[in-house]
Amino acid sequence: MIYEHQFLAHQIGHEAEKGATDDERVLLYPSTRFVTEPQLVALSGDGARLGELVSKDPELQQRAMELGFRARNATGGATGDELTRFLTERQIPVPTTSSDDTRAVLPSLPLLEKMIEIVGDCPDRTGSR
Numbered sequence: 001m002i003y004e005h006q007f008l009a010h011q012i013g014h015e016a017e018k019g020a021t022d023d024e025r026v027l028l029y030p031s032t033r034f035v036t037e038p039q040l041v042a043l044s045g046d047g048a049r050l051g052e053l054v055s056k057d058p059e060l061q062q063r064a065m066e067l068g069f070r071a072r073n074a075t076g077g078a079t080g081d082e083l084t085r086f087l088t089e090r091q092i093p094v095p096t097t098s099s100d101d102t103r104a105v106l107p108s109l110p111l112l113e114k115m116i117e118i119v120g121d122c123p124d125r126t127g128s129r
Helices: 004-018 045-056 058-066 079-089 109-120
Strands: none
Touching: 004 079, 045 058, 058 079
8 A cells, every 4th residue: 555656656767767667556546535635734934935845846846746746736737737747748547536446445454454564575576575
């Protein structure tokens, strides 16, 4: 279980390195209610300055997209529009969350914890853990 931006960052990196997306992984949403727009809550003057930079600096927004985030663009446009373009240009499937998508049903918490424990022990592709 990972955040959408982590999955997209993996796909972006995989495509850049190998020239194709990683078809062994899939992104499922338990429910569309878990898909949110990014929020930044400033707790200090520095935090407010960071929020201003992230919301207005095109270079920071580009970097956010490279990391798989749905960053709001400098002109105040929708968060997903730029990410959709960015992914499409790289031939990476764009996540959709319409109501007719296949849903992933989360298991009970004890079973989910066991799954995470088992998957966490899986070796990576190089054979190390």
